[in-house]
Amino acid sequence: MTELTEYLTPERVVVLKSVTKADALGELVDVLVATDGGVSAEELIKEVWKREDLMSTGIGNGLAIPHVRMSGIRLAAMVVGVSRAGIDDYESLDKKPVHIIVLIAAPEGAHETYIRMLAKVADVLKEDTLRQAAIEADEPATIHRILTEGKA
Amino acid sequence: MILAAGANGGPGLQLLLVLGGALFLGTVGARVLRWLRFPQVLGYILIGLVLGESGFAWITSHMIERLSPFNIFALGVIGFMIGGELHRDAFKRFGRQFIIILIAEGVAAFLVVGALAGVVTYLIKPDVQLATAVGLLLGAISAATAPAATIRVLREYKTRGALTQTVFAIVALDDGLALVLFGIASSIAARLLHVSTGGKELTMIAGLLKTGQELLGGVALGAAAGVGLNWLLRRRRDHDRALTYTIGTLALVIGVSARLGFDTILASMALGVMITNLARRRSGSTFEMVERFAPPIYVLFFVLVGAHLHIGAMPTVLWILAGVYVVARSGGKMLGANLGGRLASAPAVVRKYLGMCLFCQGGVAIGLAWMASGRFRDVMLFGDVNLGVAIMTIITATTFIVELVGPPFVKHAAHKSGEAGLDVTEEDLMVSYTVADMVDRSAPSFRRGDPVAVILRTIADTDAETYPVVDGEGKLVGIISLAHLKQSFGAEGLTAWLVAFDLMEPADDTVTETTPLADAVEQMKLEHLDCLPVLSDEADGRFVGVLELRRIDRILSQEILRRRQLAEVST
Numbered sequence: 001m002t003e004l005t006e007y008l009t010p011e012r013v014v015v016l017k018s019v020t021k022a023d024a025l026g027e028l029v030d031v032l033v034a035t036d037g038g039v040s041a042e043e044l045i046k047e048v049w050k051r052e053d054l055m056s057t058g059i060g061n062g063l064a065i066p067h068v069r070m071s072g073i074r075l076a077a078m079v080v081g082v083s084r085a086g087i088d089d090y091e092s093l094d095k096k097p098v099h100i101i102v103l104i105a106a107p108e109g110a111h112e113t114y115i116r117m118l119a120k121v122a123d124v125l126k127e128d129t130l131r132q133a134a135i136e137a138d139e140p141a142t143i144h145r146i147l148t149e150g151k152a
Numbered sequence: 153m154i155l156a157a158g159a160n161g162g163p164g165l166q167l168l169l170v171l172g173g174a175l176f177l178g179t180v181g182a183r184v185l186r187w188l189r190f191p192q193v194l195g196y197i198l199i200g201l202v203l204g205e206s207g208f209a210w211i212t213s214h215m216i217e218r219l220s221p222f223n224i225f226a227l228g229v230i231g232f233m234i235g236g237e238l239h240r241d242a243f244k245r246f247g248r249q250f251i252i253i254l255i256a257e258g259v260a261a262f263l264v265v266g267a268l269a270g271v272v273t274y275l276i277k278p279d280v281q282l283a284t285a286v287g288l289l290l291g292a293i294s295a296a297t298a299p300a301a302t303i304r305v306l307r308e309y310k311t312r313g314a315l316t317q318t319v320f321a322i323v324a325l326d327d328g329l330a331l332v333l334f335g336i337a338s339s340i341a342a343r344l345l346h347v348s349t350g351g352k353e354l355t356m357i358a359g360l361l362k363t364g365q366e367l368l369g370g371v372a373l374g375a376a377a378g379v380g381l382n383w384l385l386r387r388r389r390d391h392d393r394a395l396t397y398t399i400g401t402l403a404l405v406i407g408v409s410a411r412l413g414f415d416t417i418l419a420s421m422a423l424g425v426m427i428t429n430l431a432r433r434r435s436g437s438t439f440e441m442v443e444r445f446a447p448p449i450y451v452l453f454f455v456l457v458g459a460h461l462h463i464g465a466m467p468t469v470l471w472i473l474a475g476v477y478v479v480a481r482s483g484g485k486m487l488g489a490n491l492g493g494r495l496a497s498a499p500a501v502v503r504k505y506l507g508m509c510l511f512c513q514g515g516v517a518i519g520l521a522w523m524a525s526g527r528f529r530d531v532m533l534f535g536d537v538n539l540g541v542a543i544m545t546i547i548t549a550t551t552f553i554v555e556l557v558g559p560p561f562v563k564h565a566a567h568k569s570g571e572a573g574l575d576v577t578e579e580d581l582m583v584s585y586t587v588a589d590m591v592d593r594s595a596p597s598f599r600r601g602d603p604v605a606v607i608l609r610t611i612a613d614t615d616a617e618t619y620p621v622v623d624g625e626g627k628l629v630g631i632i633s634l635a636h637l638k639q640s641f642g643a644e645g646l647t648a649w650l651v652a653f654d655l656m657e658p659a660d661d662t663v664t665e666t667t668p669l670a671d672a673v674e675q676m677k678l679e680h681l682d683c684l685p686v687l688s689d690e691a692d693g694r695f696v697g698v699l700e701l702r703r704i705d706r707i708l709s710q711e712i713l714r715r716r717q718l719a720e721v722s723t
Contacts (some may be wrong), residue, residue, distance in 0.1 A: 051653060054601035059649040067654065093649060111636065111657050118654070119646055 003120045005148045007078045011035060013140040013147070016083040016101070021090045025049075025066060028079045028103040036105075039072030044105065058092025062099040062135070063125050069106050070112055076106040076113045078121070082143055084135055099135045100125065124150065155543040167218065170211055174203065174455040182451070193454050193515045194555065197548060200458015201517045211459040219456055219615050220526065227519050228406040228420035229446050233373075234327045234516070235424020236439040250321040253492035253502070257322065257510060258329040260488025262337075268290030268480040270472060276469055277534060285341035286533070289524050289543050290473070292337035294481040296330035298514030299323035301555055305562040306509075312575030312716065314499045315565065319509045325465055327516045328421065334520045335370070338527060339363040345531050345539075357416035370414035371422045377405045378426020385431065385438065395441045398427075402442075417523065454515070457522050457544075466545055469534045474546045478553055485510045505565035511558035513551050521547035525655035574715045578708045579670075587672050587699055588665040590707060591686045595698035597622055598652040600629060607632065607652055620695055622683045628685050628695040630656030664689040665696055672699055 014031055018024040025048055026041075031143070033041045047068040051057065058064040085098030102121045106114035125131055130146065137143045164606040185195030203210045270287025274280065302323055306316055321703070330665040340363055341347075381401040385394055402420060409419040428435045486507030493503030525540035533539045566572040594609050597620040610619070621630045632655050660678055663672045666689045676684055676699075682701040 053602065054653050055649070055651050057649065065649075108658060115646070115655075118650070122646060 004078070004124055006082065007076060007117060008033070008144065008148060009082055010141055010144045012077065012079045013144040014079070014081050015138065015140060015143070016081040016087075019083070019085060019087060021052075021098075024081060024083065024087055024101055025052075025103070028066075028081045028101060031081075032057060032079045032103060032105055033075060036066070036077060039070065040075040041144050043070070043072060044068065048103070056093070058090040059093035059122065060092055060096070061126075061128075062086070062092075062096060062131065063122075064090055064092060064098045064101045065118060065121055066101065067104040067106075067114070067118060069108055071108040073105050073107045076104075076110050076115060076117060078105075079103045080143065080147065082134055082137070088109060100131060112137040161352050167215060170203075170215055171452065174199070174211065174459075175451055177203065178451040178455040193450075193518060194552060195540050196451055196454030197458035197518070200455040201461055202458075202635045203455065204461065206459075206462055211456070215327050216456055216460050222449075223453055223522065224410065224416055225403060225406055225458055226449045227523060228402055229416055229421030229442065229449055230519050231331060231417040232402055232424040232442065232515065233439065233446070234331060235421035236428045236435070237324050237425075238328050238421075238425045239428045249496040249498055250318060250325075252496040253318060253489060253506065254322050254325050254329060255500060256399075256492025256495065256578065257485050257488035257507065258326050258333065258492065261294045261484035262291040263723075264291075264332055264484030264487065265294040265477055265480040268476050272473060272599050273533075274473075277300065281344040282531070282533065282539070285344050285528070285531075285539065286473070286542075288337035288341045289334075290477055291540075292330065292333040293517050293520045293543070293547055294477065294484065294513075294525075295326060295333050296513055296516040296520065297323050297485075297510045298512040298516070298555075299601035301512045301514075301559050302509055303564050305559045308568060309563060309566040309572040309576045310580060311566045311569075311571040311573075313501065313569065313571035313718075314507070315501045315505055315569045315571050316575070318498065318502050318506055321349065322506070322510065324514070326510075328367075330516060330520065331417055331421050334523070335367050335418045336363070337526060339415065342527060346529065347527060360667025366413060366415050367418060369412060370409050370416065372423075373409055373412070373414055374405055374419035374422025375426050377401050377419075378423045379431065381423070381429060382430040385427075394438060395445060398438055398442060399445070417520075448704050450515070453522075456520060457548075460522075460525070461544060461548060462541065466549065467534060467537055470537065470542055470545055473542070474549045476552070477546055478550050478557075481513075481550075481554075482507075482511055488569065495513070501569040501571070505569045507564045508561040511548075511554050511561055513554050513558075515517040517547050518551060547650075575720055576712060576715060578705075581708050581711055582670045582673065583668075585669040586665065587663050587667045587669055587686055590669055591665065591699050592703055593697040595620075595700070597695065597698075598632065598656075600651065600653040600656075601625075602652040604647040605657070607637075607655070608647075611637075616698065616700070617682045618685075618698070620659065620698065621652045622695045626694045627692070628659050628662065628687060631659045631685060632656050662687050662693075663699060664693075669704070673701070673704065676701055 005118050012031055012035060014027065015025060016024050016026040018027050026045060029045045029048065033044060045118045047070050048066050051065065051068060052066060057066045080144050081101045081103070083099055086099050087101075092098050102125070104114070104117050104121065106117065124147065130150065134146050137146060162562035167529065177199045181199035182192035186192055187199065200211070203208055205213060230708055266287035269290045270283045273286040274283035274557060277283070302319060307317060343363060381397060384397045402423060405419050405423050406416045409416040427438060489507035489510065490503050492498075493506060521544045525544040528543065529538050529540035531539040533542045596614045596616060598607060598610070600621055600623055618631050618633045623629050632652060636657055637655060661675065662685045663675065663679060664687050672684060676682070682702070683698050686699050688694045688696050
């Protein structure tokens with residue numbers, strides 16, 4: 001079991017169809033809005049880009065963690081999108097394509113939870129084998145299992 | 153005795169009723185007068201006037217007669233408390249300069265009032281002895297100064313410096329001088345007018361001897377009693393008994409003085425001087441005890457003084473004398489303070505402005521006048537007005553006058569001397585500032601996109617607790633606090649890709665530049681904040697800087713220090 005179990009539900013794991021950063025972020029935002037509903041997709045994507053414009057959230061090793069805090073969000077949540085082909089225009093820190101995007105959204109005041117989620121995602125996904133297994137899995141359910149159980 | 157009187161409902165009970173009523177109504181009168189910014193003493197006297205024969209005649213002259221021993225006791229308490237102020241340390245602390253100025257202003261008032269009042273009296277009624285007596289009595293009383301109103305004005309205008317220091321010293325000590333002058337003056341006047349010798353004329357030598365006996369006898373008796381009381385107080389340390397001993401000794405000193413024809417006030421004062429000088433530390437609590445015990449005595453005394461007055465028709469001649477008294481006293485105080493200041497090489501502000509700070513008079517002057525009214529009631533002054541009543545009426549009327557005109561003069565002196573506003577506290581200063589005066593415009597802040605490395609470096613180089621985060625247009629978007637930041641670094645690996653935007657929290661508490669400083673500080677204390685982001689007052693709310701409690705404290709104490717140094721320069 002990994003520490004992501006608490007925040008990640010199976011329906012919030014998707015295999016990305018998009019091949020650009022903009023489309024991919026849009027896809028993940030739609031998933032989140034469909035399952036939370038506290039905010040509109042327009043508001044959420046605007047906030048996500050506000051942060052991306054400051055500095056890319058592509059942190060290297062094929063992983064990106066876009067994150068947002070805003071008042072409309074009801075509960076801290078994450079959405080995972082996996083792209084086997086990779087997204088080339090993410091501008092990650094190591095300039096490599098991004099394969100796993102974890103979108104984190106938290107209510108305005110939940111700073112501590114928010115930072116903890118960021119840290120846990122980075123921590124769990126620093127395992128090369130786990131990342132690789134997730135990228136190679138074709139089914140969202142499998143990806144969910146890998147990420148929550150921590151086994152490839 | 154009291155029980156018997158009570159059972160019969162006789163005059164004893166009546167007296168108690170009057171005592172109780174006088175105390176309550178006197179206090180009400182004092183509250184009203186204090187609200188009008190007059191000394192409370194005048195409130196007691198007004199109530200006395202209403203209750204006395206000038207008013208409802210509830211307090212009859214017969215009752216006042218019966219209560220006169222009580223009044224003498226009240227004056228003794230006043231004398232004792234004044235004596236308590238005269239500790240040798242006070243003289244040492246205030247120094248030679250103050251003593252010279254004190255004597256100069258007191259004696260000058262005495263001489264000028266004495267001369268002018270004497271001359272005017274002589275012009276109205278050509279009787280040298282009588283005129284001299286009037287001059288002596290009014291002159292001596294004129295030396296006393298009431299500290300309350302004067303000090304209230306100085307405090308109100310936050311003065312500090314040589315003038316302020318001198319005023320405090322003089323008003324604390326000149327009642328003692330007035331008591332001594334009055335003792336001498338009253339005794340000489342009594343000789344001149346053949347009072348208390350049954351109208352018998354004494355030879356010059358015999359007269360002087362009698363005066364010496366009155367004054368020195370009183371002082372010796374008080375001093376001897378002081379030694380005895382000090383011995384008793386040293387053996388007995390519990391409070392109840394100490395108060396009993398002290399009041400008992402005071403009553404004995406007054407009683408014996410009166411019996412032997414000594415000056416009762418000087419005797420009481422000598423007792424106070426002895427106690428305060430023999431046992432510095434222990435005596436503090438003794439005087440505190442008497443002070444706590446004294447208020448009802450004072451109230452009753454001044455109510456009775458008021459009841460005793462027949463203010464209804466103050467003859468024109470008394471008004472003339474009252475006018476002469478006020479003008480001569482004010483002039484004498486100014487002249488004396490100036491001369492004394494020159495002799496003592498006091499700073500110019502003292503020479504110029506001390507006199508006009510000494511116009512107020514109050515309880516002590518009235519007490520002395522009452523003393524004179526008893527002693528000289530058989531001496532006719534003008535028509536059917538006796539000397540005692542004349543002195544009493546003049547002093548009461550002039551107390552009202554100088555308490556009206558005195559404080560504005562003190563205010564004038566405070567401002568002209570440049571000492572006003574130099575003795576401020578941080579609270580006083582705060583009122584004169586807005587946030588704009590205190591905001592740190594160069595306080596460190598972050599851009600939203602600043603990476604953690606920059607944030608950590610800035611924090612290491614500065615010592616703030618809170619760092620504002622601003623957007624590209626300079627608008628405040630959040631704050632990063634040290635406490636908050638700690639939580640963010642529980643996990644490693646985040647530092648490489650987080651920015652200020654991720655770490656900030658909403659800035660709920662802000663102030664604008666035009667917010668009064670006191671309001672901002674109150675807000676910070678209420679929310680337990682050490683600092684607050686400051687926004688411009690314009691609609692856009694641009695970030696201006698940080699308001700920090702530490703910085704406010706530092707600036708305020710520097711300003712206070714600066715003003716104190718300014719006050720010291722004038723000393």
